Amino acid sequence: MRFSQYFIPTFRETPSDAEIPSQKFALKGGYIKKVAVGIYDLLPLGLRVIRKVEQIIREEMNKAGAHEVLMPSMIPAELWQKSGRWYRYGKELLRITDRGEREYCYGPTHEEVIVDLVTNNIKSYKQLPQNLYQIQNKFRDEIRPRFGLMRAREFTMKDAYSFHASPECLDTTYQRMYQAYTQIFKRCGLKLRVVSADSGAIGGNASQEFMITADSGEDAILYCDCCNYAANIEKATTQLSTTSNEKPNALTQVSTPNQRSIEEVSSFLNTSPSLLIKTLVYNYIPNADLEGETFSVAVICLRGDYELSEVKLGHVLDARVLALASDRDIEDTLKAPVGYLGPINLPTGVKLLVDDSVATIVNGVTGASIADTHFTGVCAGRDFPVNSIVDVKTVKAGDACPECCSGKLIQERGIEVGHIFKLGTKYSESMQAIFLDEQGKTQPFIMGCYGIGVGRTAMSAIEQSHDDRGPIWPIQLAPxxxxxxxxxxxxxxxxxxxxxxxxxxxxxxxxxxxxxxxxxxxxxxxxxxxxxxxxxxxxxxxxxxxxxxxxxxxxxxxxxxxxxxxxxxxxxxxxxxxxxx
RNA sequence: CGGUGUGUAGCGCAGUCCGGUAGCGCACUACGUUCGGGACGUAGGGGUCGGAGGUUCGAACCCUCUCACACCGACCA
The missing domain is CATH 3.40.50.800 (Anticodon-binding domain)
Structure with missing residues (x-):
């Protein structure tokens, strides 16, 4: 290509809203142009990079036995109603009405469409397994799009869906996809870390994320310095020391005027935050309640040195909507002042969840549900019930590895470029997608699903490799x-x-x-x-x-x-x- | 959804407090001189000052309402 005849509109100055290197160079170097919030033109240079990523993906997917299809970006509401996600998916789903008042959505993901396709065309175990993929634009009306192509609303994604007659067969394909993904990112010249992950709104059980490590990454990941354990912070767990040799003291009420936060109380009582029990109150609507607007209340106890993970809590409660209760709500339901909440003497009928970090506390400190007052000498189980022990804490760097006894967890940041799931029968059951097995019995398809963010992969390459003048592309992706x-x-x-x-x-x-x-x-x-x-x-x-x-x-x-x-x-x-x- | 801030030429910005016919740098056009890390000179072209309404002889500037965009927050007991 001759530069004089090409279209590479570079700028001497960087647009002022660029926050991270990939966004800065993509705009300055004439790779992309912003059209609206989270919506971009791909200019010739940018498109060349994207096409190279796509080509690598195609080659490896085909090699792994998957077949390319192309599904529509507009999806009739009917399919999403069938799976139930029409009601469960929030405002991220862009809903559109046509001239005939028929409802559609711009697909943020394509499970429904692929299930519809396969249901009508695969009827026998003899036609399984099948693995179909597409490279298609998605639209997700993100709360806060940012960082250019890294978190755009309209974006290109490779999504693959596999169908199986048995869990073993799914395992095989899942492993093949794992290998293919590893190969794809290796060929893209990217440094990768694979972590176990929360499966989020898509649902299902096992899932792993492919993370490109970069300081600007939006995800926090934890990995063991000793074994192979690695997990997204939304999923990571830790091993707590379970024994306490302390002799239980008597429960004692102490005056703590104007001491509300963990820091205030622990320094006022000269104790460690790890002996404090903090009590949080959440309102939520269960998933089972598809259209209801009535909130239930849950009280959660957590050790003072941990933060709550709303992702984990959402799973524990199986909640469709989850929000921290307002001060007024709390005082209405618990009859206790905010800042002095505690699990002791809760009103009857209130749902109490106890994080496992709290379940073994001896001689802890917690609010007394009375203004300016805390309890000391609090013992879990003795002073309040620990019937529902859960894990809802955000694990932090330095915590013990949950899988080996000697390791400590290290935290780093990553960009999620790929995600593989074992979906199981979640969609095939809700959409009545069935086949006949060897015994002639109907069975729902067992499914897997596998995504790669194409634009994000390209941008990650810049994040991992640039200087102050511009990107230093790996040759495989260089325009x-x-x-x-x-x-x-x-x-x-x-x-x-x-x-x-x-x-x-x-x-x-x-x-x-x-x-x-x-x-x-x-x-x-x-x-x-x-x-x-x-x-x-x-x-x-x-x-x-x-x-x-x-x-x-x-x-x-x-x-x-x-x-x-x-x-x-x-x-x-x-x-x-x-x-x- | 909450907080804060910003909307003036393709990009980056000044002008708004204190109303008087819209400016700077880059980019663009022409000519000349330059030519190994974003040259210089001369002459040009380009803006309904986010939108609507109001106050005023007169509004980019003051008032009201709207829209858009950006950043932060939405993990606090």
Whole structure:
């Protein structure tokens, strides 16, 4: 491609709302253009990167036995009503009405459509397993889209769905997808960490997330410094020391005027936050209650040095809607002042959940449900019931690994680029998707589902590899593999040499960009840094002496004789394309 | 959904307090000089000042209402 004839609108200044490197360079380098909140144009440069990611995905998915389809982005409400998600999915789902008052949604995911497709066309175990995928745009009306393509509302996703007659068969495909995903991100040149995850609104049991590690990642992940344990913070658990040698003291009421928070109370009573029991009150609507608006109340006790995980709590309560109760609500239902709540002497009928971190506390401290008053010498089980022991805490760095005895958890940030689930029969049952097994009996399909964020994968590459001038693309994703620059565009000798090399590299099947613009060389260097090609070839004033310059995007520079420049370029690109492990 | 802030040329911004026919830098066009890390000069083109209503002889500026965008928060007992 010749730069002068191409469309790469770069900017000298960065748009002021860019927050992270990938967003900054994608906008500044002319990869994307914002059209509306969370909605973007993909410009030629951006599209080239996206297409390369897609190509890698296609090759690996096909190799793993999946077949590509393309489902519509507009989905009739009827299908979503059948699965029940029409009612359960919140405002993220963009609902649209057509001229005939028929309702649709713009698909945020395609379980319903694929189940509908397969139900009507697969009737026998003999036709299983089947694994179908598509690369299609989704729309999710996110609360807070940000970071450019990283969390857009409209975005491109590869989603695959597999159908099986047995759990064992699902396991096999799930493993194959795991391998394929590992291979995909490896080929994209990305550093990866796989964690067990919460399966969220999609439902199902086992699930793993493929995280690209980067400081700007929106997810927190915890992994063991000793064994293979790794989990999303929404799912991570820890091992608590269970024994306490303390002799229980008597329950004692103490005055704690104006001491409300964990910090205030623990320093006032000169004790550790880990001996405090904090009590939180949530309102929620259960999943079973599809259209109701009536809230139930749950009281949760948690050790003072932990934060509550609303994701975990949502699962425990099987809640469709979950919100912290207001101060007024709390005082109405518990007849106790906020800041001095405690699990002792709760009104009858109130649902009390006790986090396992609290269940073994001896001689703890908690609010007395009376203003300016706490209890000390609190013992779980003796002073309040621990019938419902749950895990609703957010595990933190330094906690003990739940799977090996010696490890400690380390926290880092990651970008979720892929997610694989064992869905089971959740959708096939709700949508009556059945086949006949070997005994001639009807069975619901056992399903798996496997997603990759395409744009997010591309942006992660920038997050993992850039300098202050622009992206440093891995060659597999780079919009161009080589960029040729002439120092003086109008110099006939330079122009001829560049044209010749450009045409030869094109014929050799190398993605080459020739910056033939009549610009000062500084301008071209800066734009080249934004294009981020691994190799830049500069044809300048040493040409007359038979020399051309190789500048690698990573920094190294060296002179090359004109006689070997083509051969050397080809072998460098070949070597970059096929790294030796 | 709550808090805060911002809307003036394609991008980045000043002007608003104190009303008087709209400016700067970059980008763009033409010519000239330059030419190895975003050159310089001269001359140009481009804006219903987010929208609606009001006050006023006169509104980017004051008042009211709206819309949009951005950041923070929505884990606190």
């Amino acid at each position: 161009f593999e080589v960029i040729i620059i002439t120092a003086k565009a109008e110099d006939p000798a330079q122009k001829a040499a560049a044209d010749d090399l450009y045409n030869k590299l094109l014929s050799a099947g190398i993605d080459v960009l020739f910056d033939d613009r009549n610009e000062r060389i500084g301008v071209k260097f800066n734009d080249a840094d934004l294009v981020g090609a691994p190799l830049r070839i500069v044809i300048g004033n040493k040409l007359s002496e038979g020399w051309i310059e190789f500048n690698f995007r990573l920094g190294e520079k060296r002179g090359v004789s004109t006689s070997v420049v083509y051969d050397e370029t080809v072998s460098i690109i070949e070597a970059l394309r096929h790294p030796i492990d």
